[in-house]
Every structure is written in C-alpha cells, then in structure tokens.
Amino acid sequence: MTDLPLNPCILAIESSCDETSAAVYLPARQQLFQEIYSQVALHADYGGVVPELASRSHLEKLYGVVESVLSQSSLTLQDVDAVAYTRGPGLVGPLLIGASYADALSLALDVPLLPVHHLEAHITIPMFEFSDLCFPFLALLVSGGHTELILAKDLGHYELLGSTMDDAAGEAFDKCGKVMGLEYPAGPKLAQLADAFVPGEYPDLPTPLKGNPTLDFSFSGLKTAFARSWDLHYASYSSNAFAYAIQHAIVHHLTSRVKKVWSSYPEMPLVVAGGVAANQCLRTSLSDTAKSVQRQVFFPDLCYCTDNAGMIAHNAYLHWDRFGVWGSRAQRVRPRWPIETLLSRDE
Secondary structure, eight states: OOOOOSSOOEEEEEOSSSEEEEEEEETTTTEEEEEEEEOHHHHGGGTSOOHHHHHHHHHHHHHHHHHHHHHHTTOOGGGOOEEEEEEESSOHHHHHHHHHHHHHHHHHHTOOEEEEEHHHHHHHTHHHHOTTOOSSEEEEEESSSOEEEEEEEETTEEEEEEEBSSSOHHHHHHHHHHHTTOOSSHHHHHHHHHHTOOSSOOOOOOOTTTTOOOSOBOOHHHHHHHHHHHHHHTTTSOHHHHHHHHHHHHHHHHHHHHHHHHHHSTTOOEEEESGGGGOHHHHHHHHHHHHHTTOOEEOOOGGGTSSOHHHHHHHHHHHHHHHOOOSOSSOOOOSSOOGGGTTOTTO
C-alpha cells in the first residue's frame, strides 16, 4: 500500500471507446482539469464505432491530450503523484492503449498505477460537484451501451437492481435516429428535433414492459415499433413529431422505473449519469418526478456526462484515499466488468 500524499496530483487516462481523454485532479484544491478528443468524425462514415480505428486514434492522440491538460493545469509530469486509467468495461483494443500508456508512464515516473472501473466513475463524479451527495444513493446509468438501476451502498459496493434486457437507452436513440436518416451520431440530433416539436399530434408508440413489475428496461421492441410507424406514417407526421414520440417513450420508460425504485428505497437520492444524462427532456422529467415525491436528484455537469478522464481521476482518488494502492503493475484490462464485482479486482 502506498500512502496518499498530503497534496496529491493524479493524472488520468480514459480510452474505453471513442473519446481520448486526459485529466489532472488536485483534490486538495478541488481542481479538476480535463481534455477530450472526440472521434465522432472518424467513425461517421461507418455509422458507428470501428474498434480498430478507435484504437489507432487513441494511440495517435493520447500524447497530445496529456500535454494539453498538463498545460491547462500549469503542471509537468514531474508533479504527478499517481497515474490512473480505465481498466474496464469497454472495447478491448482502446482499453489496452490507455492501460499500456498509463503503465509505462507510472513506471517511468515511479508513481502508483490506479485502475478504475468506468461505470463506477460515471456515478461517483457528481460527488465532486455536490458536497451534500454521499453514500448510500440510487443511480440511473444511461448511455449508449448501458442502462442500469444501481443501489450504491458504499464506495466499491454496488447492487444491480435492474438493467436493460436488450438495447440500451442511448442505443435506442441512435438507432431510431438512423431510421429517420439522421447522420451519426443520430441520438443527439434526434433529441434536438424532439425539443423543437410544437405540441400537437405525434405517432403513438407502445409502452415497454407495460404492467411488468420488474425494474428492468427494454428498448428493442420500442425501436421496432418506431421503425414500423416511420415506414407506414412517414407522410402523416413531421420529423419533429416522430422524434418527439420516441424521446417521450424512452424518457417515460426510464422515469417509470425511477418512480418504482423510489417506492422501495424511500428517502434515497438519485444520481443520473452517462451520456443520456445530458438529455434535457430526461433531466426535466426526473427533476419534476423528484420534486413531486420530495426526493433529491443529482445530474453531473454536461462535460462529465460523456466519457471523460475527469471522472476517472476523481474516482481513482476516492479509492486511493479509502483503500490505498492495489494490484500489480501488470494490470489486465477487463472489457466486461460487472459493477457488482468491482472489488474482485484481481480477476
């Protein structure tokens, strides 16, 4: 175990998918600097992330984003006390690029190497922004690859209460946007069309898992129903109306599960995290729901919703402060790493 310095400086690397990011966290000053390079333009022609291209881009851009974030913070590599990186879950190639860079850098600097669970980092970053947020709490993690309801008992201790049975919420946004002919990434563009909808008639879509008492989610049937409605009624409604219909259905499904989980865990606050947490309709719906039942809901700043190294640096500090440094320098990445097994670190 390596003792935590009095004023630590943590450099973090995030490379789990298609954002290359680096961050510097100075917890004693409550300062967090980050730089993100998005690969959206690189993958646009393919309509989705190509893992091999993502890996090559991380290799090309990682050095630059690290230099940029050090410049932002007016620090050098000699000021770094630990190097953190995303161990998983994520795409194996991109994860290996980040892990290899972090491992080599920590060895060269002779500082600890801190592996981080990507999903836990998403749900703990609001603790950096909100001093009144502490364990235990509920978390709704919504992104392109994950839709989960989590009971966060304590740092490292999580219980999965519900998850998607098929597509994730962000995936449903993207696929329905693609049906409409929107360019990649289609999800944010669909949300823009939905927010511009003038109240009126819109296509009727089914309610996923209607009447089912589970806390799980399902978006595959909704996506299929949307595609069928688009084919049959394309000329009957505007694109804004179609976008509004699917956004309303997705947000309603997510909100209904939050209402249900709050009935079982009264008084617990809710953290909403992940890329879809940036969706304004979802934020409004959950804020209104929280107000109606007198609960607290915490949303991270938009810069911490998509994949970013700031959340990795912050989470690494939380674990270092609580548990010290764990594991050997030869860390294995874990592309599939359920959050409820997080403390089984050496598997």
